[in-house]
Amino acid sequence: MDVVRCDVCSNQADLYCRSCDVKFCGECAGKHLKDQITKVHGIVPYSDRYSKPRVSQCCCQEQAECVLFCQKCKIAICGKCLLGAHKDHAVSDLSEVCQFRRQVIQKDTGFIESVLVKRVRKFIHELQKKKNCLQKDYEPLLNKIHMHGKKWHDVVDYVVSRHIDVVNGIMQRHLSSINNNIAMAQEFLERAENIAVDNFRILKTNKAEQILKYETRLDEFQTDPDYEVCEIPNFIPNQLHNEDVFIKFGVLATGSQKKYQIVSRVQDRMAPLTIGKHPSYEVIRSDFRCDNLVACVSKDDVWVTGKDKTMKHFNSHGVLLEKVDTLTGNWPSDVCVTEQGNLLYSDWNDNSVNLVNGGKVKKLLTLERWKPSGICVSSNGELLVCMQSLDEYESKVVRVSKSTVVQEIQYDNNDELYSGGGCTMFIAENKNFDICVSDFKARHVVVVNQRGKLRFKYNGRMYTDGGKFSPYAIDTDEMARIFVVDSGNRSIHVTDVDGHFLSYITECGSSEPMGLSIKDGAVFVGSGNSDTVSCFRYSS
Incomplete structure (x- = not known):
């Protein structure tokens, strides 16, 4: 490596002025001090240039050297400042603060160079490889579509050929009918012409005997031959719509688009939740005595449902829009809403999940040897159901697609994920497809990924003010944050997507929160000890 050169001449630099940020050799040091005689300098060996932080000047004492750091104002100050504007402020040694910050900078820089840059370069290299192979990778798909199109052309040609054959057959029958009609007409004409010839011959002879013998033969023409009349058929084509043909031609099942994170974004994960110290509530009177699920x-x-057979639909101003009774007269174990806006509810007593559509209720799913509790609809329209065995010793989560169980989640490395004991569990799917279950008896929230592998458990113990964490209703929002009702501590806990505690809501419009549902920044909270449902809004 080349030596460090003096900023004044080309000799090797041995000294450094911290005040002026200039490096120079021994011969130039005196010239520098002489030229800048009105300024306070800090001359140190070049190797010690970072031993003390460089500050241009104190904010209030121009000639004083800054040696302290005001923790309240976040600025460098001199000793005299403690007697003035920064009196009674907490201060730290400026060198120590800068040394700590330099370590942070070095650590961040090391991470950027050794981890982040490598990962990004590798990611770009992988993307470039995919880009170069993209046309080739899509060729089988395009060929498949072309081959299917050829089959459709063959089918169309066959259909056209069949129609033409049918028309040709009809045309031959039509031709045969016309020929028959011509033959009958010609025979009729021939008889008429013969009679006319005979009559002309009688008239020409003028013989009385023949005239007296004449008898009319017009009665032979009273009955006209039955001619078969055929009409050319009309072809009425079915209406052809491009969109219908596009749909009937086939379905393009697109691959899932997954988010790729090169580095976990802590700032996004810790996105603030703004509710306000005294949020504005809209209160709905449900007329259910308690245990309001929403x-x-x-x-x-x-x-809204409670310990009643009737389920009620309200707007946010408390106006009743609709009410429907359960099929069995039991109150629901849990409720959720489909993407189409239809209500689903589980019935613990008859082991069923039911659909409410247009005011009518139909049984969607009946379980054998299991009781349903918490339910939710996944992002792809499948049904996620918490259930317990009839003896209440086992619990699991199942994924149901078109009335068929396609996934069961019960164990993690042979350990049971969920407790039994007949306690209700509630469930929600997060935006990253994690399945979040509140297990009241175990007193924690269990979160597994889409494949059913355990990601983490949240027990909320650090934030319950000494009370036992009692997780009840659960939901997630657009930022993938998890909201869970802590009924024992009358609050709502909020965590990020990885289960790190963000905040908790104690003023949620209910003295004993129970039900919980979130939509577009609106939080609906059902009460466990009154007939109210509260709604408040937050922003991120």
């Missing part, structure tokens, strides 16, 4: 259709309307 499922919002939108930010402006919600379904």
